[in-house]
Amino acid sequence: MNGRSTISDVARRVGVSKTTVSHAISGKRRISGALKERIFDAIADLDYRPSPLAKGVAGSRMMLVAALVDSLCQPTTGILLELFQRELERFGYGMAVFTCGDSQERAVETMKFLSSGLVDGILNLLPGVTVNQALSCCSPVPAMTYLRPHIDSPVYIDIPSGMKAAAEYLLSLGHRRIGLIGGSKIKAVDMLVDPQVEGVRMALEPAGAWDPDLVAISSEGRFEDGLALAGRLVARGSTAIMAGNDMIAAGVLSWASRNGLKVPDELSITGYDDSQAATMLCPALTSVQVPFQEIASATVAALVGRIDGGSILQHRVLSLKLVIRDSCAPLKTGAKRKNI
Amino acid sequence: MNGRSTISDVARRVGVSKTTVSHAISGKRRISGALKERIFDAIADLDYRPSPLAKGVAGSRMMLVAALVDSLCQPTTGILLELFQRELERFGYGMAVFTCGDSQERAVETMKFLSSGLVDGILNLLPGVTVNQALSCCSPVPAMTYLRPHIDSPVYIDIPSGMKAAAEYLLSLGHRRIGLIGGSKIKAVDMLVDPQVEGVRMALEPAGAWDPDLVAISSEGRFEDGLALAGRLVARGSTAIMAGNDMIAAGVLSWASRNGLKVPDELSITGYDDSQAATMLCPALTSVQVPFQEIASATVAALVGRIDGGSILQHRVLSLKLVIRDSCAPLKTGAKRKNI
DNA sequence: TTGTACGCGTTATCAG
DNA sequence: CTGATAACGCGTACAA
Numbered sequence: 019m020n021g022r023s024t025i026s027d028v029a030r031r032v033g034v035s036k037t038t039v040s041h042a043i044s045g046k047r048r049i050s051g052a053l054k055e056r057i058f059d060a061i062a063d064l065d066y067r068p069s070p071l072a073k074g075v076a077g078s079r080m081m082l083v084a085a086l087v088d089s090l091c092q093p094t095t096g097i098l099l100e101l102f103q104r105e106l107e108r109f110g111y112g113m114a115v116f117t118c119g120d121s122q123e124r125a126v127e128t129m130k131f132l133s134s135g136l137v138d139g140i141l142n143l144l145p146g147v148t149v150n151q152a153l154s155c156c157s158p159v160p161a162m163t164y165l166r167p168h169i170d171s172p173v174y175i176d177i178p179s180g181m182k183a184a185a186e187y188l189l190s191l192g193h194r195r196i197g198l199i200g201g202s203k204i205k206a207v208d209m210l211v212d213p214q215v216e217g218v219r220m221a222l223e224p225a226g227a228w229d230p231d232l233v234a235i236s237s238e239g240r241f242e243d244g245l246a247l248a249g250r251l252v253a254r255g256s257t258a259i260m261a262g263n264d265m266i267a268a269g270v271l272s273w274a275s276r277n278g279l280k281v282p283d284e285l286s287i288t289g290y291d292d293s294q295a296a297t298m299l300c301p302a303l304t305s306v307q308v309p310f311q312e313i314a315s316a317t318v319a320a321l322v323g324r325i326d327g328g329s330i331l332q333h334r335v336l337s338l339k340l341v342i343r344d345s346c347a348p349l350k351t352g353a354k355r356k357n358i
Numbered sequence: 359m360n361g362r363s364t365i366s367d368v369a370r371r372v373g374v375s376k377t378t379v380s381h382a383i384s385g386k387r388r389i390s391g392a393l394k395e396r397i398f399d400a401i402a403d404l405d406y407r408p409s410p411l412a413k414g415v416a417g418s419r420m421m422l423v424a425a426l427v428d429s430l431c432q433p434t435t436g437i438l439l440e441l442f443q444r445e446l447e448r449f450g451y452g453m454a455v456f457t458c459g460d461s462q463e464r465a466v467e468t469m470k471f472l473s474s475g476l477v478d479g480i481l482n483l484l485p486g487v488t489v490n491q492a493l494s495c496c497s498p499v500p501a502m503t504y505l506r507p508h509i510d511s512p513v514y515i516d517i518p519s520g521m522k523a524a525a526e527y528l529l530s531l532g533h534r535r536i537g538l539i540g541g542s543k544i545k546a547v548d549m550l551v552d553p554q555v556e557g558v559r560m561a562l563e564p565a566g567a568w569d570p571d572l573v574a575i576s577s578e579g580r581f582e583d584g585l586a587l588a589g590r591l592v593a594r595g596s597t598a599i600m601a602g603n604d605m606i607a608a609g610v611l612s613w614a615s616r617n618g619l620k621v622p623d624e625l626s627i628t629g630y631d632d633s634q635a636a637t638m639l640c641p642a643l644t645s646v647q648v649p650f651q652e653i654a655s656a657t658v659a660a661l662v663g664r665i666d667g668g669s670i671l672q673h674r675v676l677s678l679k680l681v682i683r684d685s686c687a688p689l690k691t692g693a694k695r696k697n698i
Numbered sequence: 699t700t701g702t703a704c705g706c707g708t709t710a711t712c713a714g
Numbered sequence: 715c716t717g718a719t720a721a722c723g724c725g726t727a728c729a730a
Contacts, residue, residue: 022474024722024723024724025723025724026723026724034700034701035700035701035702036701036723036724036725037700037701037702037725037726038699038700038701040724040725040726041700041725041726044725046725046726047699047700048699049699049700050699050700053699053700067470067471067474068723068724069415069474069475069722069723069724070471070474070476071411071414071415071474071475071476071722071723071724072415072706072722072723072724072725073723073724073725074411074706074724075409075411075412075415075705075706075707075708075722075723075724076705076706076723076724076725076726077705077706077724077725077726078724078725084454089436089440090430090435090436090437090439090440090455091433091436091437091440091634092436093431093433095430095436096429096430096431096432096435096436097430097431099430099457100429100430100431100457103457112456112468112471113456113457114424114454114455114456115430115454115455115456115457116452116453116454116455117439117440117443117453117455128452130407131407131410131452134362134407134409134410134411135409135411135706136410136411241634241638268638269638271640272638272640275640294431294581298581298608298609298612300611300612300615300640364706364707364708365707365708366707374716374717375716375717375718376707376708376709376717377709377710377716377717377718377719378715378716378717380708380709380710381709381716384709386709387715387716388715389715389716390715390716393715393716408707408708409706409707409708411706411707411708412706412707412708412709412722413707413708413709414708414722415706415707415708415722415723415724416707416708416709416710416721416722417708417709417710417721417722418708418709475722
């Protein structure tokens with residue numbers, strides 16, 4: 019099957035046993051200097067590399083973790099994955115990414131496949147799979163689920179507060195009819211309420227500006243959803259629209275441009291994620307910044323901790339910062355609204 | 359290491375040998391009806407799943423291929439990967455994605471790691487790794503390299519012709535000073551010349567409009583490169599800028615907006631890839647469409663062919679289509695150019 | 699300091 | 715139709 023050299027080849031070449039070669043590599047046993055050198059010469063000579071497969075079946079670490087995502091097309095996912103990889107690298111682990119779409123069945127398949135020892139740990143970034151589902155499907159391989167308020171999740175980001183801050187900012191600009199296009203795909207049992215909707219409600223209700231009719235939920239959280247739903251909210255009187263992510267915001271922006279509405283003068287828009295798109299768009303997007311780096315480092319640290327011995331989980335609460343750019347303006351009270 | 363049940367457990371439970379269980383699963387041997395049923399009952403009962411690791415070390419297929427990419431942050435990469443996955447699925451293969459950045463060393467590491475039998479095939483999408491490098495690092499595991507004009511590559515897309523068509527379109531609009539910001543990261547031995555530059559030259563030289571000073575090469579092919587290089591080209595008199603990919607085009611667009619230049623009236627822009635960004639941008643981008651679906655299906659078919667027995671490679675030549683939207687306009691000859 | 703022998707879970711070969 | 719046995723490549727008690 020495999021034309022490459024094995025540990026036996028090395029042992030034979032040097033004239034020692036496989037055991038000695040194995041221990042020379044792992045360093046778990048003292049080997050006399052001269053012999054050690056001959057062994058490493060032979061290894062280099064034969065370009066010998068231990069088979070991860072055989073190591074795995076023999077019960078040792080693969081030094082590999084799997085990351086499960088629903089899609090690779092959202093720009094945010096790519097950034098997050100690269101951050102995860104960088105963190106894993108610091109611990110000597112590699113990363114393999116698996117795409118599962120929105121299929122529960124496929125997610126379960128993949129997890130069970132991987133947890134046979136193929137990987138040492140699993141990062142579950144699937145919005146549709148709960149912490150407990152991941153834990154049970156992956157057992158006995160440790161799994162960390164991205165961003166859930168759960169006892170088995172290492173980091174909680176305070177989404178409601180972040181959205182609340184953004185909504186209050188719009189209130190301070192004089193807006194009262196504030197629309198929301200939610201973007202969270204995490205509808206699983208882990209989340210009882212949509213945290214973005216909740217945050218906006220917390221800000222608007224006390225101000226008497228809360229209107230459930232101005233809340234739209236985008237199923238996929240994509241550009242097209244913003245494009246499609248913006249009109250409905252504006253027709254209901256929204257002078258500002260909060261988007262559940264920056265792609266949705268881009269869609270709203272595009273809708274405004276196509277319908278001749280000037281942003282921010284005639285329509286204010288906020289995003290969420292503060293991804294690269296936020297600075298690319300024109301006008302640059304005021305957006306709620308998500309601390310991806312901190313999320314990645316905390317999650318990876320927790321996963322590696324579990325792999326290396328089941329240490330106690332540290333819980334971190336991270337807050338969100340509103341980055342103000344050019345997509346929101348004070349409400350022009352006197353302005354006559356265009357007819358859509 | 360692994361709390362799950364093995365084939366021995368199933369065999370013991372049913373009272374047959376491991377051999378029989380194995381053959382019942384693979385179907386490579388006729389098993390009497392009643393026995394077969396008891397075996398499958400036990401399998402379901404114990405939730406038995408063959409260990410991929412053990413299968414691999416025993417020399418059988420993993421039904422898994424690896425895709426190697428430099429980065430997951432370019433939107434084009436994500437789309438391409440999902441297309442690859444869909445095609446692989448049709449043949450029953452799963453896909454694992456590995457990120458290598460721009461490091462040659464890391465790419466080689468990863469390939470050698472994977473080719474120990476961990477995967478049955480490798481899709482090399484790394485712009486910095488040549489066909490031959492991939493072939494030699496992955497041997498004996500078959501590898502297909504994305505989009506190279508090479509005898510061991512199944513599909514060749516005629517990039518020069520595509521860019522030539524776009525350049526000719528700009529010529530037909532009256533433009534003479536046509537700038538180019540190249541975006542191809544494939545600088546390896548596989549490509550003797552930059553195919554995008556070559557295509558533009560083929561169009562402009564006969565028209566007497568070719569000026570090497572209007573060619574800029576962006577190292578990373580990112581938004582920022584377009585933003586940074588557009589000014590230089592306009593300062594040299596460009597009235598139209600061709601971007602090597604849609605992200606660069608977005609950067610050029612952003613530069614124009616920040617400097618008060620109207621697109622397309624004062625500056626025409628073309629993109630390349632025709633990614634989702636092309637329709638998102640405002641104005642919508644005229645762009646060279648790359649047939650990702652066809653590339654994916656041809657490449658996967660070739661790879662699976664190699665895995666399943668080294669069939670002869672079919673070569674397909676695909677051409678590119680220019681999708682005309684709103685980012686180019688006829689040159690206004692009389693207009694006084696703004697001072698940048 | 700080094701070597702022997704066995705186990706990991708599966709598949710292939712050869713025997714009944 | 716079914717079973718016993720060897721082999722895959724590596725790690726690691728246990729023995730010397």
